[in-house]
Each structure stands twice: as structure tokens, then as C-alpha cells.
Amino acid sequence: MLKPNKCYGNLQDSYLFYNIAQKIQAYLEAHPDAKLYRMGIGDVSLPLCDAVVKALHQGVADQGVKERFHGYMPECGAPFLREAIAAHYQKRGVPLDADEVFVSSGASDELGDILDLFDRSSTALVMEPAYPAYVDANLMAGRKIVRLAAGEENGFLPQPDDRLEGDILYICSPNNPTGAVFSKEQLQAWVDYANEKEALILFDAAYEAFIEDPDLPHSIFELEGARTCAIEICSLSKTAGFTGTRLGYTILPKGLQRGGMDLHAMWVRNRTTKTNGVSYILQKGGAAVFTEEGQRQIRQNLQIYKNNAKVFMRAANELGLWYCGGKNAPYIWLKCPGGMTGWQLFDYLLEEVQVIGTPGEGFGACGKGFFRFSTFGNPQDTEEAARRLVWLFKGKGY
Ligand code: PLP
Numbered sequence: 001m002l003k004p005n006k007c008y009g010n011l012q013d014s015y016l017f018y019n020i021a022q023k024i025q026a027y028l029e030a031h032p033d034a035k036l037y038r039m040g041i042g043d044v045s046l047p048l049c050d051a052v053v054k055a056l057h058q059g060v061a062d063q064g065v066k067e068r069f070h071g072y073m074p075e076c077g078a079p080f081l082r083e084a085i086a087a088h089y090q091k092r093g094v095p096l097d098a099d100e101v102f103v104s105s106g107a108s109d110e111l112g113d114i115l116d117l118f119d120r121s122s123t124a125l126v127m128e129p130a131y132p133a134y135v136d137a138n139l140m141a142g143r144k145i146v147r148l149a150a151g152e153e154n155g156f157l158p159q160p161d162d163r164l165e166g167d168i169l170y171i172c173s174p175n176n177p178t179g180a181v182f183s184k185e186q187l188q189a190w191v192d193y194a195n196e197k198e199a200l201i202l203f204d205a206a207y208e209a210f211i212e213d214p215d216l217p218h219s220i221f222e223l224e225g226a227r228t229c230a231i232e233i234c235s236l237s238k239t240a241g242f243t244g245t246r247l248g249y250t251i252l253p254k255g256l257q258r259g260g261m262d263l264h265a266m267w268v269r270n271r272t273t274k275t276n277g278v279s280y281i282l283q284k285g286g287a288a289v290f291t292e293e294g295q296r297q298i299r300q301n302l303q304i305y306k307n308n309a310k311v312f313m314r315a316a317n318e319l320g321l322w323y324c325g326g327k328n329a330p331y332i333w334l335k336c337p338g339g340m341t342g343w344q345l346f347d348y349l350l351e352e353v354q355v356i357g358t359p360g361e362g363f364g365a366c367g368k369g370f371f372r373f374s375t376f377g378n379p380q381d382t383e384e385a386a387r388r389l390v391w392l393f394k395g396k397g398y
Pocket residue numbers: 042105106107108109131172175176204206234235236237243247248
């Protein structure tokens with residue numbers, strides 16, 4: 001008789017988005033004409049840029065012409081895209097071989113699949129508040145999770161210490177949900193720690209394109225020693241609006257070893273077994289992101305989200321609320337006013353000003369008392385939501 005994977009029984013039900021949807025539905029049933037200001041969304045709202053759309057069309061046209069038609073693509077990625085991504089890293093002073101770049105269908109897929117490289121007895125260290133997939137993907141595989149709680153006192157950027165346990169270290173910078181970004185010195189401490197303990201960093205760089213401070217690292221490979229302890233998982237979802245189109249990439253350095261085994265060779269073997277590559281058409285579209293014109297165009301969209309961040313930061317400053325994120329990330333992580341929990345603030349904002357955000361409790365216990373606003377909404381709604389926040393809390397004397 002088939003035995004199912006019993007580890008699925010260890011997963012906690014995810015009530016966050018279900019609860020939010022239920023509360024919104026109940027509100028709309030009671031107030032059918034209400035306009036809601038949805039500032040909780042983690043999806044982009046702006047379309048693909050023109051350079052990408054043209055390249056996708058070109059990809060489709062190629063597939064209809066015998067001389068330019070592509071069948072199966074190389075499992076680890078088309079050379080033209082791997083080279084374009086390696087050249088992009090080189091511009092930032094990170095030399096990579098093109099075959100250290102693995103093209104993927106997005107960061108979520110990779111965050112799950114990459115765990116094939118590690119034994120089930122290895123422990124995952126997750127800094128919370130965290131993107132929920134880190135915990136769930138490891139629970140499904142039967143791994144033990146160690147949670148490292150971050151908080152206001154360390155700006156939601158915890159540092160390693162010798163009492164920590166963990167073989168797979170998740171670092172997300174810029175962070176979802178907090179928007180906090182590790183400095184070079186802070187990240188170097190994690191790289192040194194991982195090398196010393198022979199642990200491995202899974203660096204989630206899904207939001208690197210939002211960094212504007214020139215001194216902050218976009219890639220873990222900007223740090224000395226990262227090639228011997230880190231894998232970087234990146235995505236075009238937020239960088240270039242590919243959430244519904246699906247494309248990402250993973251950087252896995254040659255020579256990265258653990259327990260006498262070569263992780264790069266293992267990942268090549270994994271990909272050539274478990275995928276038949278990403279579609280040629282999508283890879284054509286993805287390569288356009290890394291052209292000069294593509295970079296100029298994606299920056300125009302990113303700037304719109306960044307302006308939304310400024311609007312929220314201005315409101316938080318005006319209200320004197322503690323927050324992190326916003327400047328180098330598409331999320332603002334606010335301390336709830338008046339000692340409210342995230343869920344209390346959620347209900348209050350919905351009821352009083354029809355503004356929707358995400359309660360911090362949804363990202364781990366230490367998110368209690370915090371609230372996430374996303375900057376992916378449309379600018380007019382963002383302005384209005386911020387105006388309503390200021391009106392609500394200034395009017396009520398917070
Ligand atoms: N990593 C983080 C931190 C995210 O917030 C997200 C999506 O919201 C992902 C990964 C998944 O990205 P993708 O769309 O490439 O699967």
C-alpha cells in the first residue's frame with residue numbers, strides 16, 4: 001500500500017490570506033458600495049515593459065519559422081540568457097561563469113526544488129518574520145526548523161551568534177515582509193558564520209532591484225567568502241513584472257562543496273533529470289530585461305512603486321510611527337499604533353477608513369504588533385490610503 005508523506009501533517013494551516021479574504025467579504029456584504037484601498041497585495045500591478053513584450057513576440061515568431069525554431073531548451077538555461085545574467089552581475093563587480101547561472105521558472109519553484117540537495121536531517125534556520133514558503137518547504141521534507149526571531153531592537157536584521165543551530169540559513173534581503181536590508185558588514189557576519197560552521201546560506205534576492213542606497217549589497221556574492229557558502233535565488237517577478245509570466249534564476253558557484261560533494265554538479269544533475277528547461281519564448285523575454293533599453297524601462301515601473309513607498313513613509317513619519325523598509329524595498333513594516341496587534345489594526349483600518357494591509361502575525365509570532373503595507377498598488381489609491389491613515393490617527397490623537 002502506498003504510504004503518503006506524513007510530514008504534510010506537520011504543516012500549520014495558513015489562515016492569513018484566508019482570514020483577510022473572509023473579513024473583506026463580510027465588510028463588502030455589509031457595505032456593498034464601499035471602495036477599498038488594497039495596500040496588502042504582494043503582486044505587481046504594472047505590465048511588462050515594451051522591450052520585454054517585443055522580445056516575447058519575437059520569440060513566438062521564431063518558433064513559427066523552421067530556421068529559427070527551438071525544440072527542447074538546455075535544462076539549465078539558454079546560453080544567451082545565462083550569459084546576459086552573468087554580464088549583469090559582472091557590471092556590479094561580481095564575476096560569474098555563465099554556467100553558474102541556472103534559469104528557473106521563478107523563485108518559489110527554486111526555493112522548493114533546491115532542497116533536494118540537502119539531507120533531511122539537516123536543520124533549517126529561518127529568520128522571522130519570514131516569507132512563509134521557507135518553513136513549509138522544509139516541513140514537507142521532514143526537516144527540523146529553528147526560528148530566529150527578529151525585532152525592532154535589531155531593526156529586523158538579526159546577526160549570528162554561536163548558540164545558533166542550523167545548516168540551511170535563509171536570508172532574504174531586501175526582506176519580505178519587513179523591507180529591511182542587510183548592510184555589507186551585517187551580511188559579511190553571516191557569510192563568515194556559514195563558512196565557519198560549514199552551513200549553507202540560501203540567499204533570496206527577489207527584491208534586489210528595489211535597492212537604491214549604493215552601499216547596500218544586491219547579491220550575496222558581493223561579499224568575500226560567499227562562493228564557498230551560498231546559493232542565491234532570484235526572480236524577475238518583482239524586478240520586471242514577471243509574476244504571471246514566470247522566470248527567475250539561481251546562482252550556484254562552481255566549487256561549492258559540502259560533505260565532500262560538489263553542489264554545482266549535483267544541481268546540474270538535478271535539473272537535467274527533473275526539468276526540460278524553461279520555454280525559449282520566456283527566455284527571449286527575460287534576456288530583454290538585461291539589455292540597456294530593458295533596464296531603463298523596468299526602472300520606470302520600479303520608480304512608480306518607489307514613489308508609493310515615499311507616500312507611505314511620509315505618512316508614517318507624520319504619525320511618528322516606527323517603521324522599517326520602504327526606501328530600498330517594496331514593503332513598509334509599521335509598528336501598530338497604540339499597542340494594537342496586527343489583526344486589531346487590520347479590523348480598525350478596514351472599518352474606519354477602508355484601507356487594507358497585512359497583519360504582521362501572518363509572518364511568524366514575532367510579527368505580532370506590526371503591519372505590512374505593500375507599494376505595488378496604484379498611485380492614486382496609495383495617496384488616498386496614506387491620507388486616510390494620517391487623518392484617522394491624527395484625528396484620534398495617536
Ligand atoms: N521570495 C520572496 C521573498 C517573495 O516575496 C516571493 C514572492 O512574493 C518569492 C520568493 C517568489 O517569487 P516568484 O514569483 O519568482 O516565485
